[in-house]
Amino acid sequence: MYFCDIVKPRERNYLKQVKTWHQSRDINDKACHASNYSEMMSEREAAKYPFIQAGVKLVEGLNLQLDDLTDPNYRKVLDRAAERVTEAIIQGEVSAKLAEPLTELLSYPIAVMYVTLIGEQFLSRRFALAEAVRSYNLLQQEYEDKIMQIAEDEFSWNIVKDPEYIDGTQHNLKLRFSDYLRSASGFHEPKWKLVNRKMEDGFVSLTGIEAARLIQVEVDNWVKERVSTPSKFSLPQEIQSRVDAVRKVFEENRSKLGGSRLPEEIINEAFPPCMIYCLEGLLSGRRASHMERFGLTSFLVNIGMPIDQMVSFYTDVTDFDESLTRYQIEHIAGLKGNRTRYTPPTCATLRTHGICRNMDSICKTVSHPLSYYRKKAWRIQRREKEKAKETQAETSNTTKQE
Amino acid sequence: MEEEWGSPKFVAEQFQRWYAQHSHTIPAPIELPQREFAFLNFFGRGMHRHIKLPTLQELQRYLRQNAPAHSYHSSGYYDDPTADMTRKGWLGADLVFDIDADHFELPCQKVHDKWWCRNCDEQGTGHLPEICKCGKAQFTTETWICEKCLQAAKHETHKLLDILIQDFGVHPDELITNFSGNRGYHVHVHNNDFKTLNQHARREIVDYIMAIGLEPEFQGFSQRNRGTRSTLAMGGWRGRTGRALYDYISEAKPEEIKKLKLGRKASSNIINNKEQVLETLMERHPSNITPLIDPKSLKTVLNEALGLQASEIDTVVTTDIHRLIRLPNTLHGKTGWQVQTIPYGALPDYDPLVKSVVMSGSPVKLEFKRAPKIQLKGEGYGPYNEEEVTLPMEAALFYLCKKGARVKNE
Numbered sequence A: 001m002y003f004c005d006i007v008k009p010r011e012r013n014y015l016k017q018v019k020t021w022h023q024s025r026d027i028n029d030k031a032c033h034a035s036n037y038s039e040m041m042s043e044r045e046a047a048k049y050p051f052i053q054a055g056v057k058l059v060e061g062l063n064l065q066l067d068d069l070t071d072p073n074y075r076k077v078l079d080r081a082a083e084r085v086t087e088a089i090i091q092g093e094v095s096a097k098l099a100e101p102l103t104e105l106l107s108y109p110i111a112v113m114y115v116t117l118i119g120e121q122f123l124s125r126r127f128a129l130a131e132a133v134r135s136y137n138l139l140q141q142e143y144e145d146k147i148m149q150i151a152e153d154e155f156s157w158n159i160v161k162d163p164e165y166i167d168g169t170q171h172n173l174k175l176r177f178s179d180y181l182r183s184a185s186g187f188h189e190p191k192w193k194l195v196n197r198k199m200e201d202g203f204v205s206l207t208g209i210e211a212a213r214l215i216q217v218e219v220d221n222w223v224k225e226r227v228s229t230p231s232k233f234s235l236p237q238e239i240q241s242r243v244d245a246v247r248k249v250f251e252e253n254r255s256k257l258g259g260s261r262l263p264e265e266i267i268n269e270a271f272p273p274c275m276i277y278c279l280e281g282l283l284s285g286r287r288a289s290h291m292e293r294f295g296l297t298s299f300l301v302n303i304g305m306p307i308d309q310m311v312s313f314y315t316d317v318t319d320f321d322e323s324l325t326r327y328q329i330e331h332i333a334g335l336k337g338n339r340t341r342y343t344p345p346t347c348a349t350l351r352t353h354g355i356c357r358n359m360d361s362i363c364k365t366v367s368h369p370l371s372y373y374r375k376k377a378w379r380i381q382r383r384e385k386e387k388a389k390e391t392q393a394e395t396s397n398t399t400k401q402e
Numbered sequence B: 001m002e003e004e005w006g007s008p009k010f011v012a013e014q015f016q017r018w019y020a021q022h023s024h025t026i027p028a029p030i031e032l033p034q035r036e037f038a039f040l041n042f043f044g045r046g047m048h049r050h051i052k053l054p055t056l057q058e059l060q061r062y063l064r065q066n067a068p069a070h071s072y073h074s075s076g077y078y079d080d081p082t083a084d085m086t087r088k089g090w091l092g093a094d095l096v097f098d099i100d101a102d103h104f105e106l107p108c109q110k111v112h113d114k115w116w117c118r119n120c121d122e123q124g125t126g127h128l129p130e131i132c133k134c135g136k137a138q139f140t141t142e143t144w145i146c147e148k149c150l151q152a153a154k155h156e157t158h159k160l161l162d163i164l165i166q167d168f169g170v171h172p173d174e175l176i177t178n179f180s181g182n183r184g185y186h187v188h189v190h191n192n193d194f195k196t197l198n199q200h201a202r203r204e205i206v207d208y209i210m211a212i213g214l215e216p217e218f219q220g221f222s223q224r225n226r227g228t229r230s231t232l233a234m235g236g237w238r239g240r241t242g243r244a245l246y247d248y249i250s251e252a253k254p255e256e257i258k259k260l261k262l263g264r265k266a267s268s269n270i271i272n273n274k275e276q277v278l279e280t281l282m283e284r285h286p287s288n289i290t291p292l293i294d295p296k297s298l299k300t301v302l303n304e305a306l307g308l309q310a311s312e313i314d315t316v317v318t319t320d321i322h323r324l325i326r327l328p329n330t331l332h333g334k335t336g337w338q339v340q341t342i343p344y345g346a347l348p349d350y351d352p353l354v355k356s357v358v359m360s361g362s363p364v365k366l367e368f369k370r371a372p373k374i375q376l377k378g379e380g381y382g383p384y385n386e387e388e389v390t391l392p393m394e395a396a397l398f399y400l401c402k403k404g405a406r407v408k409n410e
């Protein structure tokens, strides 16, 4: 991981070399770059797409050390890096500032460093996505050949050019289904479902824009991998101050971005239809499939039903063995075994296994039973508040009249 | 002491005899050293699993020495197949499919399957109801097999193989088709592009094969779409959707269509203008169907029709990347039949009730509880009801494994 190479304080053998390299290229002095056309091209490419190998090598080659970054020459880079993270927090999308390719290029690894120093999972995910969206925006402006080349070289896709018209729209590319699924199986819109694509002989037909959208997922994963481990080390003042500033922006926006939380108390009326189906099955003693039991249990665990209550509920309505039931529930809750708390299956999974039943209007707007619950709970609570207000208003009215 | 129903001791001896002679004919699954094995014996002491049999000799010796009632191997490949689940080190997994007539609704099940409510005295034949009259759903069942169920399972297997080969581009050499030894077929795909797919990707494959989430508008059936040619001859679901619709409409009786409660115009077009609808499908782009059948009705019709092209696979087996599946060419302890690998191309003529009945021996006198009839190796047996019959070994073993009888000791 080249990011470590930058931040790991090492011997400073190369410092001199780096300094000369940098001084010889004032970032704004374009004439200087033109001297080496291909290098300039790859600099520009790397500035656009931080994940391309050539760019990664270029930065690695600089072998920058932490202390080097305090050099005033780098101020712009440090600022742009802070800006990248800030944009990710506020807009959910990093802009592309390609006028100064070197600044843009170097600011990426520094931004990664800021994110790992702040060490918040939520920020890491948001940053990865925002960087991926940046790449997607840039890719959309490229020729299909370029998109193909990036897909092949950087992500080893099996992709070919083979134009055809499908229902009047030109689809120029064909992608091996396994590469397609790696990215698209996380999408929710029907048009991305494999069954709704034209596939023959193991290849899925795509437009260039669609290919770019799938690359976005690869970039998202690539960045995520690099920002997922928090790091900690002491920083020179110039850098620390910027990390602090970014952290402040993050803290200010955190609650806004976090989405609404699950309600504190369990609201039965907010259960999605699939979970009601599982519950009813359980109550009638129908032999529930593993998926039904897992789905319901993980759902109940996640909305905060206490384990004791679940155990007695399950053993009351079924002939389940108490200790076995407890073990299974504790396993799903992450108290046993590999200690991960399981989240319930997505709507897509429940649908595959025939558990998504009696969909209603809220269902059409969600892709996860927990989002359904959150949404409906919120509606119910709002309705109750309104009612409470009304009755309050009424009572105050009556008091006035008296 | 009274003999137990199913006479497990007797059956176990027959299995031993068979494995002693035939274990050397059982081939190893590919990438043997990375597989986990698991076995069940006849005396119900739980599953022996996390077993590693890294060479063909060890595998065959194990089978010979233990003559298991049920033998399984993992669809997954592991660094250490003997470790517990979290430490195994998953390297990949074959894509596996299970087609089991038990999941289908078939008329023949009314004849050979029975259920009893354990809560009240309700009983019935065929598929279980979701819930009993008494509001509970605790049933005891007795399920049997006949050539009709097996035929239905074979048909689903054909559709599956067709989709895998045509749409996914799987080479026939990368496919292994097995008779499951009971009510269906298993298909294993060995191909590097499938091997490392995660559960989400496998779920998408299941949805593809079962046509779950298929939207007509993405198959050309929308007025917004443009195109000139019919999709009927096309590959993938574009072609399949058109063909399913064509076949369904051409076969459907007016009463069936009426039951679907379609829009008035759609219903009348399908019943009275059948020829025009079929011709449009055959000759023109599917966007020309929407004026004849409105989108909502089309969805309803497709709900019925897509099953003609989709394959009814078990959704859990295929999405599970740690699945244990039957070891091909071993014996199935619930029938006494062989889990048999069927060479590609031989499926259409394959008759499990002849081919997989591999055990023979001297006739056995049985005492029957209750058992329906079956055809084995061309010979008809049963039905039997509380009677004593002497049967050839192959038939005796089947009824014993199904626990419908026990050996009568003189």
Ligand code: SF4
Pocket (backbone or CB within 6 Å): A272, A273, A274, A275, A346, A347, A348, A350, A351, A355, A356, A357, A358, A359, A360, A363, A364, A366, A367, A368, A369, A372
């Ligand atoms: S759409 Fe999702 S939440 Fe609604 S019933 Fe189906 S699985 Fe449950």
Ligand SMILES: [Zn+2]
Pocket (backbone or CB within 6 Å): B117, B118, B119, B120, B121, B122, B132, B133, B134, B135, B136
């Ligand atoms: Zn009952």
Ligand SMILES: [Zn+2]
Pocket (backbone or CB within 6 Å): B106, B108, B109, B112, B144, B145, B146, B147, B148, B149, B150
């Ligand atoms: Zn049958």
